[in-house]
Amino acid sequence: MCDDGKGKSKSQRWRNKRLFESREIAAHESDNESSSDDEFQIPHGILLHRQQRRDESSEDPNSDSNSTAGASPDSSRGEGSADSNQQEGSEGDAGSGNPEAGSPEQHSSPRNSLDDEHLQQHEAQENNSNASNNSGRDEGLHDGGNSSGSSIPDEQHEQANNFNSDDEHVSDRSAISDNSGSEQNDVSDSEESDHEESSADEDPPQPEEIPLYPGAPITLGQSLLSILTFSIVHQLSGACIADLLGLVTLHCPPGNSCVQSLHNFRKHFSGMEPFVMKRHYFCSSCVYPLDEENGICDVCHKGNNSSYFIELPIKNQLAKLLAREGFYEKLQYRFNRRKINNDNIEDIYDGALYQEHFLEGGFLSSPDNVSFLGYTDGVRVFSTSSTEVWPIYFQIDELPYKDRVQKQNVILAGLWVSTKPPKPNVFLKPFQTALNDFQENGYQLPVHGQGERLFKGMLLAWTCDLPAKAKFMRMIAHNGFYGCSRCETPGESFDLGRSTVHVYPFSPHVIHRQHDDFRVYADQAKQLRRIDPDVNVKGVKGHSLLHSMVPDSVRSVACDIMHGCFLGISKLLVTLWFDSAHSDQPFSLNHVVDLVDSRLTKISPPSHVQRMPKGIKTQLAYWKALEYKMFLVYYSVLVLKDLMDPQYYEHHCMLVSGLFLLSQDSVSNDDKRRASELLRTYVERFQDLYGLRWLSLNVHLLLHLHECVEDLGPLWVFSCFPWEDLNGKLIKLVHGTRYAGLQIAKAASCVMNLPIYVKKLPDGAVKSYCDNLLYSKRKVKVAEIISEIEEAVGTYKHFHTVPYRLRLLLQTSLGLVQGKVSLFQRLKRKGVMYYCTSYGRSTKKNSSFLLYEDEQFSGFCAVDFFLKWTSCNDNCVQGCRQCNAQFLFVGTRYEREIWAVHDMDDIRLPYCSKVRPTEDSVVLPISCIAGLCHFVQIDNEEFILTDINRLEVE
Known part of the structure; x- marks a missing residue:
């Protein structure tokens, strides 16, 4: 990259070439306007444009990112790719043959994610590059009326080097753009659509006033909105939407105003205020952050090999939520809720952690301040590919529980879509920056019917499964020493002959971790990893940005019962009891599996239970988390009665009773005490009844469940059930194999905005139809x-x-x-x-x-x-x-x-x-x-x- 005249001339020629090619494509699209778009076969494809195909066909590795500040949108868009097929290992921070590449040693710098071996290896190259300008790239998806890209003057571009690194060898160039640092080139979807608009023969009529056809009871706008609602609810592909538009036209008399092409259908909704998106690039090979798209990686020295993750700013999404009628009033739920018992724990607000920020004029005592519960996990997108989606969700705690778990009220803050698992500090850096700004400075946001108010927020808690917890806390995995995030119980290796497994024997005395312990152990691990890159200190492998994002590294990170108790312990018990491999053990029930199946399959649950009970002998492979929960909590005590040895039956009832006491609507102090004693006795006796081999970390974590309830509320408050359901819906938004992250982000924007547009419809048949589609499970x-x-x-x-x-x-x-x-x-x-x-x-x-x-x-x-x-x-x-x-x-x-x-x-x-x-x-x-x-x-x-x-x- 150069700044001389020759370089600028080359860049200018490149932009002219891109503009010429885009016009040719736009002209071609005009001739084929009614064809379906197979690349973006999602119902929300209305917001996805063909710009990405133009980007892919014309890449220029030598273009200067600084020269695009005032260029056309075409010249400032790039394509991220993830070409590697490596899988995530069992350890949380496994990379691509380099276990610590990209793992930062300092909270505030993604560039410090390298270990010291890499830092020393590339010290000279880092120092020589300090003078270069760094450019992050935002993809702003603004209102449809804005047709010109926002450019940033050169004098506003600064070196993004203020990450407070404690390693003097590190050159603090940021690969991640934030509000105060590197260059950001905003490109809106509306700008991209300029090329598509030129392909239309004429501007569409105003749909809000024009009837669908002369004498029609609905307008064109109402027709299109109802089609959009139908498409989203039934998850139609782009090709299916195109056929549906033709079918609607077929049912209307001649002289109608129907939209007949997918292109015009998308164009109609181009002003639906989609999410603002920011791209953050990283190397596809070693997941090291990059300063620009297709830049040269400082670790593996590869170029033209970049991928990116997407940040969806919290501010914009919160603004959309507050624009809804009645949303702000729901945020006041914590002040006017009716408790069953004033002394009991009945929601997250009664937990000790929330109370510390609520009482005596605390941060959360303000009606305009909110807190979040965060979640992330990896989801495989395609069965034939190793590509995974790692979303970061934020749930607004101040909403009533039934509202806070609804998908239209959840903030989708980020998306990592790659064949490589995320490096936690690389992925978390933009969100740490945003949350710090939100908590310290706040956002001035308009409230429906009330004008603007200053809102502030904080990340109060985090929940996820054990592998994701180990990854984002930068701890050893659950199958290693000191894998518990709440105490310093080391566990021990159990010899299986050809291999070993890590177990956690019961110990009457445990040393509980403290918030500051993670910082101390991370500092020690940082020094030791200069010699041995695989070392950890009490299970801590290094600094994690998550520790600086939550108020307490121990108490803020919940123990999820969906993965731990149902997919963990319940699944283990069913296997031990009914698998023929354990038929010679005293706890085996394999000889009565047919009778148990007969009892299970005769159960007729009430209508609100989603799944019917399945048998064990032939259908256990099809059990999901809900089947394991229903069996453990509701049915096992009944179907195993008179079949199980009394000492095993009483032992099992301790587990069921303990989970019940901590999962009630209202949990008293006596309930917590009883549950703690029952679960403690259960874990203590587990080794004698089932053997040391099966004392996994999930069993050990039963000892800490009452602590989670004390800090964060009943077990259902931080259960992963709603998140796993949301993940299932998320991957259904992907219908094409390319740009999965963009598809999800833009489709999620449409899903979030749709209820607002439906609510604006006048009362009548169309509004009732859309409401029934969106909110009714059964007519x-x-x-x-x-x-x-x-x-x-x-x-x-x-x-x-x-x-x-x-x-x-x-x-x-x-x-x-x-x-x-x-x-x-x-x-x-x-x-x-x-x-x-x-x-x-x-x-x-x-x-x-x-x-x-x-x-x-x-x-x-x-x-x-x-x-x-x-x-x-x-x-x-x-x-x-x-x-x-x-x-x-x-x-x-x-x-x-x-x-x-x-x-x-x-x-x-x-x-x-x-x-x-x-x-x-x-x-x-x-x-x-x-x-x-x-x-x-x-x-x-x-x-x-x-x-x-x-x-x-x-």
Whole structure:
């Protein structure tokens, strides 16, 4: 790269060549406007343009990044590629044949991610390059009306060298662009679309006012928005959208205004305010940060070999959220929530960590300050490729739980898409910078209906599985010494003959880690790694930026129960019990696996349980995390009753009881104490019952679960279930094999913005259609809307003469005399469907058993029918709509019985009750319904189980 006249002339010739080629392509696209775009076959492809194909066909490795500051968008866009096929190793920081290349030794500098061996090797080259200008690259996706790229004057370009490195040999050039450092060339999608706009024969009409066709009940804009909603919900490819547009046109009379091409469909939504995106480049071979796209790597000396990860700035996404009506009011939930018990832990706000920043005028006591729960994990994009997506999500803690886990309320902060796993400090650096700025300076953001307010935020906690935790905390993996992030238990190697496995024997006394320990151990590891690059100190391999992003390196990082307890311990126990390889062990249940399968497959869970129970003998390979959870927490205590040795059965009930106590809606101090004692005893006895071989880190972490609840709230607050579901949806946004990161980022932007545009629709059929697609899981026929949370579903059955028994029951129970009675079989309450026992269409699931709570008593019943009672008679001229009405349920009462669990000391399973039906009937208002129950029949015994909590999303 040079600054003389010759260099500038070459760069100018290059830009002219790119502009000429882009115009040729635009002209060609105009001739083929109706063709589908197979490269971006995502429903949100409306925001993806063909610019990337033009970039790929014309790369110039010699172009000067500084010369693009005022150039056209075409000359400032590049293509990142990930060509390596290496897989992530078992150790968290494994790279590409170089385990520590890219692992920083100082929190604030991604350039310090090299170990000292590499630093000394490239010292001279680093120092010689200090004078060169560094350029990060932003890809700004601004409003569609902005057609010119934002350029930055040369005098504003600074050397990005202020990373506070403690190694004097390091030249602190930043490969990562931030708000105060290196050059950023913003290129908007709207600028890219200029070339596409030139291919259109004429500008489309204003769709908001023009009917779809003369006399049509909807406008063109409403039609396109409903098609977009349909495409996103059903995850249509670009080719499918193009065919759908043709199908809609076919159904409209001649002279219509239908959009017939995918190009114009995308063009219509080009102003949907997509996310601002920033690209941060790194070497595809060794994952070392690069100063520019296709730059020469300082480690492996390769050029034209760059990939990039994407940053989606928090500020822009938070601004979009605050623009929604009612969103700011939901952020005040922590101030006006109703607690079950004021002394109990019921959400993250009751955890000690949140309280430290909330009480006595703390940071989070301000209504305009927020906190985040972060998450990341790798997801394989294609089954035939090693490419993985590593998203970074931020969940807003101040929202009510049901709202904070919804995908449209989650902040997608970053995307790493590569065949190489991320280097944690390289990946985290932009987010550390952004979060520091957000916490110290804040963002001035407009609130719907209130004007601008100053918001500040902080990263309070982090959750992920064990491999990701080890990687981002820069610790040894779970199969090494000192792998626990909460204590300094070393564990030991267990000899298997040809290999070893690391185990964690129970120790009555453990040394708990402290926040400052990580900094001290990282400093020591840094010095030792100059000699031995594989060394660690008490499990710590080096400095991690994550430690500076959260308030406490120990207490802020949660122990996830989805991976640890369900995919970890529950899966282990099922394998030990039923695998034929362990059939000679005293704990084996392989000889009764058929009976267990028979009991499991006869269970009919209620409608809100997503998965039916599967057998073990032939279907265990298809079990997911939810099956393992349902088996461990709900069904195992019942289906293993009378089949398991008493000492093993009691030992297992300790685990189930401990998890229940820490997963309730409201966790008391006594619950925490009991759970701690039960889980401690469980781990202590585990070695004697199952052997030292199986004492994995997951079993050891049971000792720390009560600490997590004390710091962060009940176990469901930081469970990874919502995140894993979101990851599954994320990879479905990828339909083409190229630019997977861009596809995901832009599609996610569309998903986030869509509810806002639907909300702006006028009331009517189109808005109802879009709302049903976005928010309704299943369409049902509503007989009558009872309240905001209750609906009578199906049809009413009217009685001309009320049966004597029913009339007597209404009179004796509620004092209702005469009046009109109508029956119905289904009730929808708080989004949950309840069925009466006579409803014949529900065969696989049983949603007729419920828990009811009155002012004086509570109990279980099987619903015989629901009814509407009105004070009028059959000749009512009001149609009963204006008459005094009550909605009731009538059911058969079940009473509790004593069973085996009650004979075990300190084991509490109040959600699991042995019952028997009575001759009594119960009739109560539907407002007394507390929730659906699981009805399980084991041989001749009947059991009812209630949900351990009413909030958890699975």
